[in-house]
Amino acid sequence: MHSVLYIYFASMLQKLLFLIVPFLIISCQQPPERNCTDFKNGEFSFTTEINGEQKTTTFTRNGDLEVDFFEGKQDSSSVRWINDCEYVLKNLNPKNKAEEKSIHIKILTTSDSSYTFEYNAIGEKRKFRGTAIKTH
Numbered sequence: 001m002h003s004v005l006y007i008y009f010a011s012m013l014q015k016l017l018f019l020i021v022p023f024l025i026i027s028c029q030q031p032p033e034r035n036c037t038d039f040k041n042g043e044f045s046f047t048t049e050i051n052g053e054q055k056t057t058t059f060t061r062n063g064d065l066e067v068d069f070f071e072g073k074q075d076s077s078s079v080r081w082i083n084d085c086e087y088v089l090k091n092l093n094p095k096n097k098a099e100e101k102s103i104h105i106k107i108l109t110t111s112d113s114s115y116t117f118e119y120n121a122i123g124e125k126r127k128f129r130g131t132a133i134k135t136h
Contacts, residue, residue: 034108039115045132087104
């Protein structure tokens with residue numbers, strides 16, 4: 001009886017280790033890099049697809065002001081940082097109802113020259129992702 005219990009225990013321990021080891025390996029990976037403060041100010045570009053066509057906007061963010069340049073037009077937004085990696089943009093000169101909605105932006109990962117972010121209009125559930133490249 002004693003050897004049967006030992007074999008049963010050894011078998012259970014082996015199965016348990018088989019489940020725990022992959023979990024430990026996955027959980028010990030480095031979290032994504034997020035040096036968000038490197039991207040609070042600067043000049044950036046962002047490309048996205050609109051109606052099947054790639055469109056690029058450039059923007060300059062300095063302190064609490066962001067100035068966007070898109071298709072020859074300039075627009076300004078106030079920037080309110082929630083924490084080092086999240087901020088809210090509010091268009092200073094909205095031309096329609098859609099532009100009146102503030103945009104919540106969350107930086108998910110950073111590299112030396114870019115950051116990946118998630119954004120949505122405040123109050124909207126649908127979120128989008130993009131990557132901004134720091135040009136200066």
